[in-house]
Amino acid sequence: MDWQRRTAFITGGVSGIGFGIARAFSDAGMRLALSYRNESYKEDAAKWFADQGREAPLFLKLDVTDRARFAEVADEVESHFGKIHVLVNNAGVSVFGPTDEATYDDYDWIMGVNFGGNVNGLVNFIPKIKAHGEGGHIVNVASMAAFISGPQAGIYTASKFAVRGLTECLRYNLAPYNIGVSLVCPGLTNTNAWDSALRRPEEFKESGLGEVDKAELEKFGGAFDLGMDPREVGDKVLKGMTENRGLILTHPEHGPDFKEIYEASMAALPDEPAPEGRLEIERLRREANRAAASGKKVDLDDLT
Structure with a gap:
């Protein structure tokens, strides 16, 4: 598909991987609507587009768990651009801790954003993409945690496994409408995703994952400095979309993990x-x- 002048809505599109995707899309000539929560990140993103002489995106404040607001945003995007062709469900939280000690608030918050946010995007935007009949694409950004589990990431991993399963099935459903569907599973990326626990909403304050140790969390966040540039992730997402790939993997270092998963699965039969x-x-x-x-x-x- 030729993406020139096509319109895309990206959740969490003003920082991290979302902003990397937004820049790649802009370079491809796409028109953009970007959701945000942090005003400072939005201003930084707006400056980049202005400095590049690009059309300013439509910026929309959104908590992806807010269904009523999500419906308003979908209507605003359609009203502003006339048609919407691409939905990128990117917004998410990265929160870690011992799963066996998790509370309902831990489950409700992490699953609500990482899985529920995708659901809200799909319910509100799929009918609009179908309606104009020009086709399009849906990108659900998950994580390598959609394949690889670990002792400190139980709920996060569950949310990404859920996104993976939903995306793989949705690809079959939307193929007759010329709407491609891709699952993106990035590995370590140079973003601030590690600090999600410092931004926990008050309504989900009861946690069994333990008190947040800011110093320990910042040390963990240092690993993200070694991660892939988000813009490189964005370029790979655009390429995978253009090739209509169902699975877009961005990091080459996970070959041993896939080999181990395959061998363990075959041995279990x-x-x-x-x-x-x-x-x-x-x-x-x-x-x-x-x-x-x-x-x-x-x-x-x-x-x-």
């Missing part, structure tokens, strides 16, 4: 024959998935 009936059902499922990926609408009847 029982070494025994499966009955013909079950084999036929799985054959039909694979066939239906291939048909859906090619643009055919698949119903339940296609699975049996």
Whole structure:
């Protein structure tokens, strides 16, 4: 798809990976609407566009968990640009701690932003992208945590696994409408994502993850200085979108992890024959998935 003059809405688009994607999109000639929460980040982003002589984005203040405000934002984007072609669900929080001690507030906050924020974007923007019939693209930014788990990132990992599953299925649903869907799983990136715990909303204050040790958190954040430039991530997202790739991986260093996951998965399969009936059902499922990926609408009847 030619992205020139196409419109894109990016949540959390004024800093970090979101801003990296926004700059890549702007270089490709796209028109932008960017959501933000931090006024300082918004001003910095606005200055970049002005300094580059680019069309100013439409900046929209948004908490992605606020469904009523999300609906208003979607209408504002459509009203301003006429049509919306690309949705990038990028906003998220990175919060870590022992999962076995987590409270409801921990689950509700992290899942509410990282998964619920994506849901709110999809519910509000998919009908608008479908309506104009010109096709488009949806990008859900997850993390390598969508594949790799760890002892301090249980809820964060759960949210990213959920985004991964939702995105992979949604790709089948939207193919008939010429709307591509991509899952982006960045690795370590030079952003301030590590400080999310310092910005915990008051309504989710009851945490079992322990008191935030600012010095310890800042030491952890130092690792992010070694991360990939967000603009490089943005360039790779744009390239993956243009190639309509379902999975966009940005960091090459995770080969050993995927090899380990594959080998462990294959080793876990029982070494025994499966009955013909079950084999036929799985054959039909694979066939239906291939048909859906090619643009055919698949119903339940296609699975049996």
